[in-house]
Amino acid sequence: MIRNRAAFFREPGASPGKGPSHGGLLSRSRCYPFVSLGRSSVPRTRMGIHMQRGRKGKRLTVAASVTEVSVDLSAEEVQLPKGDTWSVHKFGGTCVGNSQRIKNVANIIIKDPSERKLVVVSAMSKVTDMMYDLINKAQSRDDSYIFAVDNVLEKHRSTALDLLEGNDLASFLSQLDTDINNLKAMLRAIYIAGHATESFTDFVVGHGELWSAQLLSFVIKKSGVDCKWMDTRDVLIVNPTNSNQVDPDFAESENRLEKWYSQNPNNTVIATGFIASTPYNIPTTLKRDGSDFSAAIMGALLRARQVTIWTDVDGVYSADPRKVGEAVILKTLSYQEAWEMSYFGANVLHPRTIIPVRNYGIPIIIRNIFNLSAPGTMICQPADDELEDGLKLESFVKGFATIDNLALVNVEGTGMAGVPGTASAIFGAAKDVGANVIMISQASSEHSVCFAVPEKEVQAVEEALKKTFRQALDAGRLSQVQVIPNCSILAAVGQKMASTPGVSATLFDALAKASINVRAIAQGCSEYNITVVVKREDCIKALRAVHSRFYLSRTTIAMGIIGPGLIGSTLLEQLREQAAVLKEEFNIDLRVMGITGSRSMLLSEMGIDLSQWRKLLKDSGEAADLGKFVQHVHGNGFIPNTVLVDCTADSAVASHYYSWLCKGIHVITPNKKANSGPLDQYLKLRALQRQSYTHYFYEATVGAGLPIVSTLRGLLETGDKILRIEGIFSGTLSYIFNNFTGSRIFSEVVGEAKEQGYTEPDPRDDLSGTDVARKVIILARECGLKLELSDINVDSLVPKPLQTSGLTDEFMRQLPKFDQDMANKRKEAEAAGKVLRYVGVVDVTNRTGVVELRNYDNDHPFAQLSGSDNIIAFTTVRYSKQPLIVRGPGAGAEVTAGGIFSDILRLASYLGAPS
Ligand code: ADP
């Protein structure tokens, strides 16, 4: 029924641009159509048109200047249906940022199945800024405002050319031209005067919304859906306040909305955001970002079912996503929480948006226009039982927000205590200079009052205070009025957080751990908010520290990888492959914050993209600096745990472990240098490890990924007594002796192992036995033997004359000369039914260690090996008859990296990850 009427009331040929309300400076009377429109007056354009009877239709005869006609006043009596049939949408600037996006918005509106829709639109993105810029340029007499106006014109003209055609296009462009000409005239006046009044400014800056609303309504009509566009200056009436805000006059706005609707009844209304009128019909605005507020007011006036605010993020995040990469979307927020979040800087929502809808319990949903699959954030009154929902910290702390560019003012003195009126005098002074006091904190001793104001207002506040308290300052009753510049506010918001024991303690603990100095604290009695003031340069760090404390899994670990060689890069690859599974299934979040080689290093604030670390290191790496590297990885301030993974074989890197552990940095390594280095340093390291909760894991130093150190530890910790550890610890030597059979000669097998990449570049590094000796010493020390590397008897397989002889090639050429010696040993062994094996032995009973070539029976497990396998036999009191044997591949990048990786996961589980 209404739809029919809507068609009927549409004025033939009328375009929105020619509608009754919209015009520029030079068409003032058209701009304020309701000035003369009382209940009995009728717009002139309707005169003479026969109107259908309204529901409560009555006829009235009015005298018009042209002729006396009978006019049906039912137009005013098409009642505005209020309630659930309406849904309100608001599209932010980015949603209507270009022609494609405007089409997209039109589609969303058309597809919304609601019976009635009111759509509030912002100006196209950046346009409001451009409009303010015009004013600034004009009033500072900068001629370039003329080009700037042309840019505004061009932006809208080209968008219209993309979207519209025919009459629609002509009508829009003609209105645009008229508006721009009016604006030019107005800006010229401002230019001459060198000043723009607030109402001039508001009139100019509101044009972005006028144009975007008209464009959108044309596009919707073009798709065959009838709609009306509304210049909200005709409907929204607001009273300016002296705090750069406006208070809606709901009663008057509702009246005007009813009237507007009675003349434009339609199920789809496209309304301008941001703009409104004063009770005297002077155009004004709801101030920056005010379109959200416009939508909420409209929602309240219509008693709508819901208000959907469409923007460019998936909803309200637990912190500004531009500042905190791991911020999470909040599914729901109470009205109060949303208000506190937005008031304290979460600009996803204008703070005043909440007030109108809360009165009617209308929910607000924040949704992402670019990701329709995201459900968004629902802001509503939580059900009573939700407030008690679990006892998790997250349910008390919803989110964090910050406000920058503040200064603290501290008024201090003994003469303040117990003197009534001091606070009022202080804040009166601030009010007199128009300063916005954002937070206040007063110690109960009443010796000081401290408050935060925007930095740009602080000078005036300081002067006003000094003036007001001149006498008190001179008399010494007040000791000082102190300004602390460069501050930021960090607010933690959450239902009941402040009254829940432990929540604020956790917050301050997180700040303390990140070394953030808190300058002032305020906790509202509302218990929804705890506000702290910090130095501006600390603000992001503080935000990340508290956010991670409440939102990150406890097992988020910042990692620094030292030495991206073969093993390091294999580890990075394994981390890349497993990262998602670990995060999703095991709640372990491993972030590689830095990778350093010996020449260059790559640092990242949020975690390196492991699929392209090589390229990043090459393109954006900086000169390697281990000190800086460690500081970066550990000093991020928002990830609770740090581990440095040393994948080098460098004793210089190993020499830092002690100081890293002292700083609370965990260390994981396959590097044998620390544990096989000087005994006193080793003992110091282990003592430190036992005292602190900082972990040092080195499983991959022996047998690569095989569980050797952990098996040994398990035996020792459960009270077994180790008698002997004997094993083939070198994959290279395992390969060589496993293949040194039949008719083969020793030098040939060594050459083959070298070719296959089983040996170090110089095979003497393997044949010398030093590497095996290092492993022996690591295990010996683990068993409590206080041995130095030099205490191990090592039977080197490098013939004496070749030990120092020249280059690798020379060594390989000379080696065949000594084949006979080795062949003899083999023959001897074979004759006795045995095989040769190069082993390391820890004789715990005799407190010695040895590395040598030994003979083993053909049926001994050591004789059964193949390839480059390691095998280690633990003979203990419990395993005395049959040793406990660990066997498997004990060399190679994959398995070594796997060993390191499993240490990392062990660390994660020590730190609280689920097992
Ligand atoms: P619109 O033009 O749609 O009104 P705004 O720029 O006003 O968009 O608000 C959306 C922006 O708010 C997001 O792009 C985001 O960067 C920022 N923002 C700040 N804090 C938050 C938060 N806690 N949750 C979501 N977005 C936030």
Ligand code: ASP
């Ligand atoms: N266009 C206005 C602004 O940018 C209002 C809004 O988009 O919310 O401030």
Ligand code: MG
């Ligand atoms: Mg906004």
